[in-house]
Amino acid sequence: MTQTPARVAIVTGAARGIGAATALRLAADGFAVAVIDLDEAATAATVGAIEAAGGRALGVGADVGDPEQVQAAVDRIAAELGPPVVLVNNAGVTRDNLLFKMTDADWDLVMHVHLRGSFLMTRACQRYMVDAKWGRVVNLSSTSALGNRGQANYATAKAGLQGFTKTLALELGKFGVTANAIAPGFIQTEMTKATAERLGRDWDEYVAERAAAIPVARGGVPEDIAHTVSFFVSEGAGFVSGQVVYVAGGPRT
Numbered sequence: 001m002t003q004t005p006a007r008v009a010i011v012t013g014a015a016r017g018i019g020a021a022t023a024l025r026l027a028a029d030g031f032a033v034a035v036i037d038l039d040e041a042a043t044a045a046t047v048g049a050i051e052a053a054g055g056r057a058l059g060v061g062a063d064v065g066d067p068e069q070v071q072a073a074v075d076r077i078a079a080e081l082g083p084p085v086v087l088v089n090n091a092g093v094t095r096d097n098l099l100f101k102m103t104d105a106d107w108d109l110v111m112h113v114h115l116r117g118s119f120l121m122t123r124a125c126q127r128y129m130v131d132a133k134w135g136r137v138v139n140l141s142s143t144s145a146l147g148n149r150g151q152a153n154y155a156t157a158k159a160g161l162q163g164f165t166k167t168l169a170l171e172l173g174k175f176g177v178t179a180n181a182i183a184p185g186f187i188q189t190e191m192t193k194a195t196a197e198r199l200g201r202d203w204d205e206y207v208a209e210r211a212a213a214i215p216v217a218r219g220g221v222p223e224d225i226a227h228t229v230s231f232f233v234s235e236g237a238g239f240v241s242g243q244v245v246y247v248a249g250g251p252r253t
């Protein structure tokens with residue numbers, strides 16, 4: 001009996017944090033996983049962890065906001081792993097500052113990675129999903145989409161990703177492709193560690209303070225988000241599209 005080859009998933013920004021946990025989870029779910037991050041060497045730990053667990057992975061270096069690098073990355077993934085039918089747009093950066101201190105470069109970089117990056121990656125991958133008449137796009141939004149002091153750039157990008165997600169759901173639904181967004185609350189990663197550092201806060205104290213304001217009384221971990229990605233990507237979630245799920249340990253409006 002010949003085995004059906006594993007479906008291929010791409011996770012961007014998967015060298016660490018939420019992206020790495022998501023790549024590992026999708027590999028455990030049976031996908032061959034392309035691990036994209038800014039440079040290929042940085043993907044080695046995630047690729048190694050997937051392989052050590054018996055999965056298949058490919059590390060690819062690319063800036064998701066650069067059209068040529070995106071096309072080259074997706075072409076290579078399609079050639080070496082197979083047609084990508086799952087895309088998790090997770091790569092992200094913060095450049096926080098109050099509006100009056102926010103520079104043009106702070107604004108542009110955040111738009112470049114989150115909005116332009118998700119657009120370019122999705123445009124490059126959609127044809128494989130349409131050809132397969134099956135696909136899943138999951139975009140990483142944030143509770144900051146509802147507004148967050150010091151994050152005019154990031155909040156705008158994360159709200160923009162919700163509109164992008166709903167439009168993808170409308171355009172691609174008839175091809176068997178769903179698109180959904182996850183809006184995490186406070187998740188303990190290098191990104192939030194950097195925020196604590198910028199605020200001059202001790203990490204453990206910062207986590208305890210954030211946890212005290214969260215209904216489930218703890219900070220989130222990357223696996224909390226990976227689990228939600230796994231649901232959206234699953235076969236049974238084919239009737240769930242255009243949704244934004246706040247994964248924040250409590251309700252958000």
Ligand SMILES: NC(=O)c1ccc[n+]([C@@H]2O[C@H](COP(=O)([O-])OP(=O)(O)OC[C@H]3O[C@@H](n4cnc5c(N)ncnc54)[C@H](O)[C@@H]3O)[C@@H](O)[C@H]2O)c1
Pocket residue numbers: 012013014015016017018019036037038062063064065089090091092093113117140141142143183184185186187188189190191192
């Ligand atoms: N940590 C949180 O509390 C939190 C909350 C809400 C949303 N998010 C979102 O979840 C996603 C992952 O966050 P995280 O906390 O794991 O962050 P992280 O900083 O730990 O990891 C982000 C990864 O993205 C990569 N990256 C950055 N720019 C890139 C580019 N142009 N091309 C390719 N890769 C790039 C980085 O190198 C890094 O490996 C981000 O989109 C973030 O905005 C995080």
